[in-house]
Amino acid sequence: MYCVRKVNDDYTWIGADSRRLAVFEGVFGVPEGVSYNSYLLLDEKTVLFDTVDAQVIHQFRENLYHALDGRTLDYIVVHHMEPDHTAELEDMVLRFPNVQILCTAMAKTMIGQFFGHVYDDRIRVCKEGDTLCTGRHTLQFVAAPMVHWPEVMMTYDRTDKLLLSADAFGCFGALNGHLFADEVDFDRDCLDECRRYYTNIVGKYGPQVKAVLDKAAKLDIAMLLPLHGFVWRKDLDYILHKHLLWSTYQPEVQGVLIAYASIYGDTESAANILACRLAEQGVPVTMRDTSVVPLSSIVSDAFKYSHIVLASATYNMGVFICMEQLLHDLAAHKLANRRYAILENGSWSPAAGKGMEQIIEPLHWEKVSDTLTVKSALRPDQVLQLDTLADLLAKDVRRAEEKEEKPAGGKRYVCKVCGYVYEGDTLPEDYKCPLCGAGPQYFAEQ
Incomplete structure (x- = not known):
């Protein structure tokens, strides 16, 4: 039986929770489970963003076929080649013989390593800034190397202002029927597991995460859609600021x-x-x-x-x-x-x-x-x-x-993207946030 949730009118979450997994990646205990997120875009063309881990493929298939409702699959976007997001990739290629795979050049190499090279002619390599028009939506691909594998990319939907962020902004813990972070008390119940996920999975690659945050600061983002954990549609500055602290190794x-x-x-x-x-x-x-x-x-x-x-x-x-x-x-x-x-x-x-x-x-x-x-x-x-x-x-x-806490000037200007505080009498017209790169239009006086 299917279990899906709508992200918005055109995007559907078709992932699955796992609560029987004792250790994630064979290392990290997950007493509250873990979610494997996959998203489907229904436009003039259909786009599947990543698949799931092998342990939840049956739920994933039920969800995908229900959401497609008889339509075929036109594209699969592979953001990250780790097997917890690609276990169904080969099966999808076999079930949808005309589907095209979109990924980075290094991901194409890894597809060959995992599944052989019989699908090479179905793969379209994407570079930073490349786009895909699916009808109403225009997708822009964003390179995110070493967050936390070298082949990673993200997808920015220019139309709906969504950032499908691969393993970035993820969290341990099953979703338990929720999809959006604002449906739970995230700070009380989930922040520790979010931090534990980031620090152990991605923590070594702070400069690379900071580079992605710099890119994000230049995009108008309404939602974050990670591969593990909750979708963010509200209070994006909260989660972006946490990741800014972690990626720059500043204490909370x-x-x-x-x-x-x-x-x-x-x-x-x-x-x-x-x-x-x-x-x-x-x-x-x-x-x-x-x-x-x-x-x-x-x-x-x-x-x-x-x-x-x-x-x-x-x-x-x-x-x-x-x-x-x-x-x-x-x-x-x-x-x-x-x-x-x-x-x-x-x-x-x-x-x-x-x-x-x-x-x-x-x-x-x-x-x-x-x-x-x-x-x-x-x-x-x-x-x-x-x-x-x-x-x-x-x-x-x-x-x-x-x-x-000590002010350096008469006023405080707060970056709405990352939370950085500039202190002084006036904010220079050409000022750039030293943490995320946002311009003065993203600052608000406190």
Whole structure:
């Protein structure tokens, strides 16, 4: 039985939810499921935008054939060649013998790698700025390399002002009957999963995402249609601003993430005392046990918070395994612009601190204080050291907050695209937003 939803008069969502998948891409737990989005445009010509993962192909087929209502398929746009969006591509080509595939040159190569080259004559390679007229609609193709594969492109519908954004602006979690982000309390119920999706799937490619945001700033966009998660038809500045922060490695919250790796509880005890001291001073603080909390969630938290405390026991003359894995993950994601402190523990030769420093050294984080060393268990006289560390962190957090809030001039002008604030008496006529490139017409005085 079909299960579809209308995006607007001409576009229909024909994707499917999966709630039985334990781990997405074999790595990331998805306790709330995941959606595989596919969209169908019905115009003088019909256009299918991407297919779905193999596990939901039966639902997808029901949805597609119902939405087509006896019509044939003229075009398939392949935005991204990852198999969770192309599992049905070969079947579609076989079922619709006249269908044409639109994709980038690299995607064409990948189609040959996945399915062979028997369909090469059905493929039309699209470049940046190429267009397709389907009748009422004009589609413009936008290159988006490394968001998050090199072959990715997006499609901008000039007529309805829709951006079909491939894996960009996606989110973990099944849709559960909803399609639009404004049908749920996104900030309360979905933002964490959106951040976890971005930081782990796309987080390494911040500059490439920023480049796409720069392109988006030049388009008049009414809706965002990603391949996972909700369609955005309202409050686009909210989700664009979040992605701007993440892609430029700017924190959402001036506060402290304490990630700890404790074997018998003594390192955890020291971390707990530090968290208490920070909370007493009104500093937002979150604690994560690297032995229990999935690393994908801690990576997400690291993107969220401005300050990170790394607390680890020494293990085999190095960093405890769970913490070591987390740090390698953060290094791989190239998380920048963080301030940090280190707490190490070791019974006879504490070595975790040095090991942690070596792993994160390429990230060029700024250290707030000297490493605090515990030998076996925190001594009563070391509580003062924890108090001092808490004071230094709290002062550093407040200093960052003041820097964010302190006006540089008499007025504040806010970019409606990305949320960047320009402070000064007047906004120059030729001003360009340093984050998204938007011109002065996109700024509003607060």
